[in-house]
Amino acid sequence: MVNPLFLPELREMLAEDNAAELTEFCNTLNAGRTAEFMEGLEDTDLWAVLQYADADRRAEIFGYFDEQRQVGLLQSQEPRQVAELVDRIPSDDRVDLFQQLTGTRAQTILPLLPVADRRDIQRLCSYDEGTAGSLMTSEVAMLSETLTVSGALEALGNQASELETIYYLYVVDEDNLLRGIVSTRQLVSSLRTPSRTLGDLMETDVVVAEVDEDQESVAEKVEHFNLLAIPVVDSGRQLLGIITHDDVIDVVREELTEDAHRIAAVEPLEEDYLRIGLLNLSWKRGIWLIILFFAALLTAFALEHYHEELNKFIWLVSFIPLIISAGGNSGSQSATLVITAMTSGQVELDQWRKVLGREVIVATVLGIFLALIGYAVAIFLAPTPVAALVIPMTLVAVIFVGCFFGASLPLIFQRLGLDPAMMSNPFVAGIVDILGIIIYINIARLLL
Amino acid sequence: MVNPLFLPELREMLAEDNAAELTEFCNTLNAGRTAEFMEGLEDTDLWAVLQYADADRRAEIFGYFDEQRQVGLLQSQEPRQVAELVDRIPSDDRVDLFQQLTGTRAQTILPLLPVADRRDIQRLCSYDEGTAGSLMTSEVAMLSETLTVSGALEALGNQASELETIYYLYVVDEDNLLRGIVSTRQLVSSLRTPSRTLGDLMETDVVVAEVDEDQESVAEKVEHFNLLAIPVVDSGRQLLGIITHDDVIDVVREELTEDAHRIAAVEPLEEDYLRIGLLNLSWKRGIWLIILFFAALLTAFALEHYHEELNKFIWLVSFIPLIISAGGNSGSQSATLVITAMTSGQVELDQWRKVLGREVIVATVLGIFLALIGYAVAIFLAPTPVAALVIPMTLVAVIFVGCFFGASLPLIFQRLGLDPAMMSNPFVAGIVDILGIIIYINIARLLL
Numbered sequence: 053m054v055n056p057l058f059l060p061e062l063r064e065m066l067a068e069d070n071a072a073e074l075t076e077f078c079n080t081l082n083a084g085r086t087a088e089f090m091e092g093l094e095d096t097d098l099w100a101v102l103q104y105a106d107a108d109r110r111a112e113i114f115g116y117f118d119e120q121r122q123v124g125l126l127q128s129q130e131p132r133q134v135a136e137l138v139d140r141i142p143s144d145d146r147v148d149l150f151q152q153l154t155g156t157r158a159q160t161i162l163p164l165l166p167v168a169d170r171r172d173i174q175r176l177c178s179y180d181e182g183t184a185g186s187l188m189t190s191e192v193a194m195l196s197e198t199l200t201v202s203g204a205l206e207a208l209g210n211q212a213s214e215l216e217t218i219y220y221l222y223v224v225d226e227d228n229l230l231r232g233i234v235s236t237r238q239l240v241s242s243l244r245t246p247s248r249t250l251g252d253l254m255e256t257d258v259v260v261a262e263v264d265e266d267q268e269s270v271a272e273k274v275e276h277f278n279l280l281a282i283p284v285v286d287s288g289r290q291l292l293g294i295i296t297h298d299d300v301i302d303v304v305r306e307e308l309t310e311d312a313h314r315i316a317a318v319e320p321l322e323e324d325y326l327r328i329g330l331l332n333l334s335w336k337r338g339i340w341l342i343i344l345f346f347a348a349l350l351t352a353f354a355l356e357h358y359h360e361e362l363n364k365f366i367w368l369v370s371f372i373p374l375i376i377s378a379g380g381n382s383g384s385q386s387a388t389l390v391i392t393a394m395t396s397g398q399v400e401l402d403q404w405r406k407v408l409g410r411e412v413i414v415a416t417v418l419g420i421f422l423a424l425i426g427y428a429v430a431i432f433l434a435p436t437p438v439a440a441l442v443i444p445m446t447l448v449a450v451i452f453v454g455c456f457f458g459a460s461l462p463l464i465f466q467r468l469g470l471d472p473a474m475m476s477n478p479f480v481a482g483i484v485d486i487l488g489i490i491i492y493i494n495i496a497r498l499l500l
Numbered sequence: 501m502v503n504p505l506f507l508p509e510l511r512e513m514l515a516e517d518n519a520a521e522l523t524e525f526c527n528t529l530n531a532g533r534t535a536e537f538m539e540g541l542e543d544t545d546l547w548a549v550l551q552y553a554d555a556d557r558r559a560e561i562f563g564y565f566d567e568q569r570q571v572g573l574l575q576s577q578e579p580r581q582v583a584e585l586v587d588r589i590p591s592d593d594r595v596d597l598f599q600q601l602t603g604t605r606a607q608t609i610l611p612l613l614p615v616a617d618r619r620d621i622q623r624l625c626s627y628d629e630g631t632a633g634s635l636m637t638s639e640v641a642m643l644s645e646t647l648t649v650s651g652a653l654e655a656l657g658n659q660a661s662e663l664e665t666i667y668y669l670y671v672v673d674e675d676n677l678l679r680g681i682v683s684t685r686q687l688v689s690s691l692r693t694p695s696r697t698l699g700d701l702m703e704t705d706v707v708v709a710e711v712d713e714d715q716e717s718v719a720e721k722v723e724h725f726n727l728l729a730i731p732v733v734d735s736g737r738q739l740l741g742i743i744t745h746d747d748v749i750d751v752v753r754e755e756l757t758e759d760a761h762r763i764a765a766v767e768p769l770e771e772d773y774l775r776i777g778l779l780n781l782s783w784k785r786g787i788w789l790i791i792l793f794f795a796a797l798l799t800a801f802a803l804e805h806y807h808e809e810l811n812k813f814i815w816l817v818s819f820i821p822l823i824i825s826a827g828g829n830s831g832s833q834s835a836t837l838v839i840t841a842m843t844s845g846q847v848e849l850d851q852w853r854k855v856l857g858r859e860v861i862v863a864t865v866l867g868i869f870l871a872l873i874g875y876a877v878a879i880f881l882a883p884t885p886v887a888a889l890v891i892p893m894t895l896v897a898v899i900f901v902g903c904f905f906g907a908s909l910p911l912i913f914q915r916l917g918l919d920p921a922m923m924s925n926p927f928v929a930g931i932v933d934i935l936g937i938i939i940y941i942n943i944a945r946l947l948l
Contacts, residue, residue, distance in 0.1 A: 082705040084725045116724075205691060212689040219667055219684075219728075236667075236684060241660040243653060257530040276564075277532045278746045280667075280728065297745045298726045301752055308756035309840050315760060316836035317829060325841035326851065330858060334865040337833050344829050345870055348822040349877060355818040356881055363814050370803040372817070373824050373933055374796040380825075381765060381792050381929075385785050388764035392757045393773035403774065410778060417782040422793055429797060433804055481829075485821055 055088040062090070066097055071104065078105035078113070087116030099129045102137075111140035120327070123152045126161070135164035143169075144189035144299065147176040184261040184270045187303070188284045188293035191215050194224045197231055197251035201242045204234070204250055217296050219280045223254045230283055230291040232256040260285045263292055270295060271303040272397070311395055314473035315388055317344060340478060347482030351376075351489050358493045367433055368496055371443055375492050378422060379450035379484040386411055386458030387476045394462065394472060404463045408456070415455035419448035442496045449495070450488045457483050503536040510541060514548055526553035526561070535564030547577045550585075559588035568775070571600045574609070583612035591617075592637035592747065595624040632709040632718050635751070636732045636741035639663050642672045645679055645699035649690045652682070652698055665744050667728045671702045678731055678739040680704040708733045711740055718743060719751040720845070759843055762921035763836055765792060788926060795930025799824075799937050806941045815881055816944055819891055823940050826870060827898035827932040834859055834906030835924045842910065842920060852911045856904070863903035867896035890944045897943070898936045905931050 058077070065073050078086060078101065090098050090113070102110050114122065114137060126134050126149060138146055138161060150158060150173055162170055172190050179185025193215055195204055204221060212218050221239065223232045232254030242248055259277050261270045261284045274282050274297065281294045310320035319336035321328050355362070355372075362369055390407060393399040399407060423444030434440035458480045462472035506525070513521045526534060526549065538546050538561070550558050562570065562585060574582050574597060586594055586609060598606060598621055610618050620638050627633025641663055643652055652669060660666050669687065671680045680702030690696055707725050709718045709732045722730050722745065729742045758768035767784035769776050803810070803820075810817055838855060841847040847855060871892035882888035906928045910920035 080705070082703065082707060082725070084707070085705065115726075205688065209688045209691040212685050218688060236688075237660050240653065240657045240666060240684075243657040255530065257528070257533060259530060259532070275746070275749055277530070278563075280745070297728070297749075298723070301723055301745075301749055304749055304752055305756065305844060308753065308760070309844060312756070312760045312763060312836055312840050316763065316832050318833050318837060321837075324846040325837050326847060326854060326858070330861050331865070333858075334862050334869075337830070337862065338866050338869055341826070341829055341833075341866060341870060342873065345822070345826060345873060348825045351821040352818040352877070352881065355821070356815070359814050359817070362817055363811065366807050366811050367804070369807070369810055369817050369820070370800040372820050373799040373803070373937070374793070376821050376824070377796045377828075377929070377933065378789070378793060380828075381789055382785070384764050385766050385789070388760055389766060389769075389773050392760050396753060396757060398772040399774060406774060410774070410781075413778050414782050414785065417779070418786050418789060421782075421786055422789060425790065425793060429800070433800065481825070485825065489821070 055085075056092045058089045059092045062093060062101060063097065066100055074101060074104040077101070079109060083109065083112040084116045087113045091117060091121070095125060095128060099125060099133075103133065107136065107140055111137060115141065115145065119149070119152075122149055127153055127157050131160050131164060135161050139165060139169055142189050143172055143176065143191050143293075144187060144295075147173055147186075151177060179263065182267050183263065184265045184267065184284045184295060185263040185292070187267060187270070187295045187299045188263075189296065190293040192283070192291070192294045193218060193221045194228065194291060195221050195250055196225075197223045197249060197254065199250050200247050201239060201249075201253070202246035204239060205243075208236070208239075217281050217294065220283075220294075221250065222283055222291055222294075223250050224291050228290050230258065230260065230285055230289055233258050233283070258283065260289075261295060262287065267303045268307050271300045271307070274300045275304070308395065311391060311473040314471065315384075315391060315477050317341070317478050344478050344481060347478065348485060350482070351485045354486055354489045358489075361493055361496060365439075365496060365500055367435065368442070368492070370433060371430070371446075372489070372492070374426070375443075375446055375450055376485055376488050378447055379454040379488045380481055381454070382415065382418060382451045383454030383458035383480040383484045384477055386455045387462055387480050390459050390462045391473045391476060394466060401463060401466055404460075407459055407463065411455045411459040412452075415452045416448075418455070419451040422451060423447045439500055442492070442499050445495050445499075446488075446492045449491045450484070453487050453491070454480070454484050503533075504540045506537045507540045510538065510549060511545065514545055519552065522549060522552040525549070527557060531557065531560040532564045535561045539565060539569070543573060543576060547573060547581075551581065555584065555588055559585055563589065563593065567597070567600075570597055575601055575605050579608050579612060583609050587613060587617055590637050591620055591624065591639050591741075592635060592743075595621055595634075599625060627711065630715050631711065632713045632715065632732045632743060633711040633740070635715055635718070635743045635747045636711075637744065638741040640731070640739070640742045641666060641669045642676065642739060643669050643698055645671045645673075645697060645702065647698050648695050649687060649698075649701070650694035652687060653691075656684075656687075665729050665742065668731075668742075669698065670731055670739055670742075671698050672739050676738050678706060678708065678733055678737055681706050681731070706731065708737075709743060710735065715751045716755050719748045719755070722748045723752070756843065759839060759921040762919065763832075763839060763925050765789070765926050792926050792929060795926065796933060798930070799933045802934055802937045806937075809941055809944060813887075813944060813948055815883065816890070816940070818881060819878070819894075820937070820940070822874070823891075823894055823898055824933055824936050826895055827902040827936045828929055829902070830863065830866060830899045831902030831906035831928040831932045832925055834903045835910055835928050838907050838910045839921045839924060842914060849911060849914055852908075855907055855911065859903045859907040860900075863900045864896075866903070867899040870899060871895045887948055890940070890947050893943050893947075894936075894940045897939045898932070901935050901939070902928070902932050 090101055105113060191214060193211060195207060208218055219236045221234045225231055234250050234253045238253050242253060259273055261282050263284050263286050281296045283291055284293045284295060285291055313320045317340035426447045427440060427444040430440035430443035431437055461479050462476040465472040465475045538549055553561060639662060641659060643655060656666055667684050669682045673679055682698050682701045686701050690701060707721055709730050711732050711734050729744045731739055732741045732743060733739055761768045765788035874895045875888060875892040878888035878891035879885055909927050910924040913920040913923045
C-alpha cells in the first residue's frame, strides 16, 4: 500500500536536510503507516529518510515494505548501513531476505554482522522450505526453572526489545532441552507471589513442532491449540526456536491458495502471479492442460467410433457440449467441496460412506431438476417427444457419474497418500467426459 | 480429534467416583489434549468428568470440543452447571454458542447468569454476521492514562484470568473513548521506570476496526500490521471490544474456502459440508448448475444452426469436446489465478493492462503447444492434412479466448463491485463454450 499524501513534504525535508522534522516523521506515527507514506519514494530517498529513525524503529518500518522492495534496498544500499539494519530484523524474516540476495552481496554483508547473527543466518538457511525450521525465529526467551517470578520479569524486561514475542517464556535446562513453558499471562497473574519459581508455574505438557515437520501440520497445531507461538525442537527435544502466529496466517493463506490453484489444474506458483516468469507460468499451466487434453482426446476417439449413429441422428450432436458440461460442472462441485472439507478438517477419510451417501442424494435431486429443464428444451430440437427422452435420461446418469467420481476421487487420492487437490479435478474431468459420451450414445441407441 | 487411549480408565474412575484421580486427570495435561482424551465419552459422562476441573480450567477444556458437541452439552446438561460454565467462556465464543441454543433453553440459562454477562451476550448478539462486531470479545483491559507502569501491571495481574488477551492494554478516558494502546512488551520493558504513566508510553496512532466493518477487511488489517489483537470501536471511537488473532485465522480460512467454492460454482456453505441439510446443499449447487446449463444450451442452439456443415464433415464432431474443454480449462486457470491473486492483494485493479498482457503471452505459448499436439492427432482422423489444420487453428483461437476472458472477467466484476470469485467462472465457461463452437465451425467453413 503506497500513500502519496506526504511525498512532497518528505522530498522537501530531504532537500533541506531537515533532521528535526524527518526524525519526527519517522517516530510519531504507527510504523505500518509510516511505511505506507514512505513507499512512494525512490530507493535512495527512502533509504535516506529511514536513517532518521532509531535503529529498532527503522527495522520495524522496513518490515512493512513489500518483500521485493526490501530485497532491492538490501541489495543496493550502503553495506554498513544495511548490516546495521539486518542486525535488527527478526531472525526468521532476515533469513528469507538473505536467501534472495545475490551471492556476492550476501558475502559483502555477512562479514559486517556480529558473529552470533552470522551463525544464526547460516543455520536457519539450512532448513528446507515448507518445514517448521524454515519458518522459525531463534529469538526466544529461554530461562531456567530456578528463576523466580520477579527475576523472570526483570530478565524479560531486559530482553524484550530483542525478542519477536515475549508472550511465552520457555524453560530450558543447561543443555537447552525444553522443560516447560510459562505464559506471560501466568507470570503477570503470579506477581503477588514474586518468589515462586518458573519451575512451579510452568506447564510441562507442551505442544511442540519438530524442526522438520511440515508447515501445514504446524499450522494445524497452532490453530487447534489457539497458540500465539509454538516452540520448535529437534529430535532430542532441544529448543531451536519458535514460530509465531503471524507466520501461521501466511501458511494457512498459502496452503489454501495452493489448493485453489490445484483444483483449477494449475501447479501452485512459488511466486506472486505478477512476478513469476512467463515461461515458468506457461509450464505450470501447460503441463496440466496437456494431461487434460489427452483425456479429452479419448472422447474424440469415442465419438469417432459413433460416427454412424451421429450421422443418422445429427440433432444429437447439438447436445454434446451440454451433456459434457453438466457432468463436468457437477463433478467439479463435488470434488471441490470434498477437497476443501478435507483441508479444513471437516471430513476425515473414514467418513467416506457418509460422503458418498450424501452425494448420491444430492446427485439425484440435481439430476432430476436439470433433466426436467433439459427435456423441455429437447422437445423442440428432437424429432419426436420419445426421442427427446434421450436428453433427460442422459443428464440424470451423467450428473450421477459426475458427483460420484467427483466425491470419491479426492478420498481415493488422499487414501493413496497423493494430494487430493492436485489430482482430482483433472481425473474427474477426464472420466466424466468419456463416460458421458458413452452413456449418451448408448441411451440413444436404446431409444432411437 | 478423539483419542480413545484413556477412555476405559475414565469410565472406571467415574464408576468408582474416584475424585482424586479425576481431578488429577483434568488438571495435569495441556487442556487441548485433556479434551481429546475426553471427547470419546458420552455427553453425561463427559459432563461428569468436567465437573472435577476448576471452573476456569473447565471452560478451557470445553473450548477444545467441536462446536456441535459444545452446543449439545449446553443444550442438555444441568442448567446451573451450564450457567456456571457459560460465565467462564470467552465472550465472543459464548455468543456464537448461545445463538445456536433453542429459544426456551436460552431463556432458561440467561436468568442464571450475572447481570453483566447477560447484557454482554444480548449486546453481542445484535451485531450482523460477518462484521467486526460479530467477532469481537468484550473482555478487554481498559485502563486510564494516569495509571503508572507498576499500577498497570498490578491491575493486569488481578484481571489476567478473565481477559482473553493481556498482550495489549487499551487506554481509555472516562467515556471509554480509545486514547491509545500500550503493549505488554512495552510495559515489561519499562519496569525499570515504574512511575511512568500509560499516557507516556502509549501509542496514539492506533489501527482500529469499526464495529460494522467487514470481517475480511479486519483480517487484512491484522495481517498487514502483524497484530495480536485489534480494538473495535463505534463511530464515536468508543472502545467496544477486541478481535484476537485466532479469530482472524478463522476468517482467512473461511474467506479463502468461500473463494474456492465460488470458483467451482457452488454458493458458499454456511455450515460444515457434512452437516448442511441436503436440500440446502442441492440448492447451493443447483442454482449455479442451472445458470451454467442455460449457458450450455446456447451452444446447443449454435450447433443446431450448423447441422449442415457437421453432417457434411462428420469427423468435425469428434473434436467438439476437445475444443470446448481446451478453452474451458485454460479459461478457468486464468480466472482462478487472477481471483486468488486479487484476494491475496498481489493484483490491484489498476494493473489490468499488465495482467492482460501477460495472459496474451501465456495464451500464445499454450495455444501453439496444444495446437502442435492437436494437429498430430487430427491428421489421423481428418480426411486430408489440410483439413486437419482446422483443429490446431481452432485450438490457438479458443485458448486465446479462454485466457483473455478468464483474466478479464474477474477484473471487470471487481470493477463493478461484484464478487469476482462468484461471477467469473460460470460466465467464462458460457462465453468460451459458445465462442469456441462459432470459431470452430467458421474456421472449418473457410478451410474445407
